[in-house]
Amino acid sequence: MRGGKWMIGMAALIWTFAPVGGLKSEGGVRGLAERFVQRLEAESGEAPVVRWNAESGTPELLEGRLSKPSRHSPEWISYEFLERAKAAYGLKRVNESMKVASVERSGSGAVTVAMERRLYGKPVCGDGLRIELDESGVVRRVEGTMHADLERKRLHRPMIPAVSGKEAAEEAARYVRGDASAAATARVRDCYLPEREGVPLVYIVSFGAGEGNAAGRTVIVHALTGRVIDG
Template identity: 40%
Template sequence: MYRILAALAACVLFGYFPAPIAVADADPYAALKRLSAGGGTPLEIRMDDRTHTPALLTGALSKPSKHTPAWIALEFANKAKRIYGIQSPHSTILVAEIGEPSASIVRVRLVHLLYKTPVWGDELRIDIDKAGIIRRVEGRIHPNLAKATLNRPRHAAVSQVEALRIAAAGAGIGRADAGRAEVRPYYLPDRAGIPLVYAVTFQRSGQSPLNLTIHALTGRVIPL
């Protein structure tokens, strides 16, 4: 018992946590067939080698619906939560973008949140046809991140203002360009400890945007 407690204490102290736990549903094919509209439409699935969650789904992935595209997409996330290893989709999945409603296919982009903060690169792009049937789901979701962090959110020691200053100094950005910068917090799911970081984007005059990532605890620039 003491050894277990000591190991947990070391994880908290040094910021190391085990890799995300595998998804709960070991048979995504069977689970997805329960969601599908059927009708002989073949279901195709491609898994992500790193997260072991679906990277691409095609077919009739839901039944016809007259609800809004946002509702249909969120309902899919709720019903497929075991497939993607998502806890409490109502609080960890956010509608970030909805395509043109007059189009034959409407795309809804869902982002994955951890402790109310976006997870870097975690999103689902869901294509819905005129009948309200989901035809395609593409993206990446890292499963069970709350468990992987022992249900402990990360706390920043560096403010967003300080992160901007660090990034500008490191990249040699002048005051004018720094004034047009965006600073957004994210969790990095592929790094040990799943750290909280700031993504800093500089909109430079006459040049392409410059992106830097700052560790919210140490203030270091993190290469991605």
């Protein structure tokens, strides 16, 4: 009996003090991303350059020969790449989760497709990818910030705002100036904040140069409570 208790105790200690990074690498998005990188290497015969986002566990840079040549449009190629890579970035439905923001073409024939992360039809603050293709339609570089499994962190429900963008601007103006006079000229956009617990919907309120002590300030207002949470 003593021997059994000793073995159970040792197992508990090993589990408690096992390196968190190692456990995360074996499963979760980091493990899936590593397997995707290995698949890219097997397909192309060369190891891609990878830089990891330490916070999210997703690749913040992939560089190398990341796809086969294609004559399809840059947008189609980008969506096709992300469909193959969706587990590495923690995406569920690529067509819903990623939106083409711009397409830039260079004189050499290379193309860069900027893609914005979406959640329940709204942008995700700071999340997106720039996908660079060469003249033969090969994906050569993918760079950006992506937070994984946002739907799960939102408990698979969108957040319905209780305050309007106008009300958020007024609250932000009172926060930085003591009155709401600067709200009329403030720039307001809504997005989901991936770094925050529960991934809340927020308003990003930015004030221009001519707004006194509010000039250049950016304030984040919670879309449900109407309170300033950063600024």
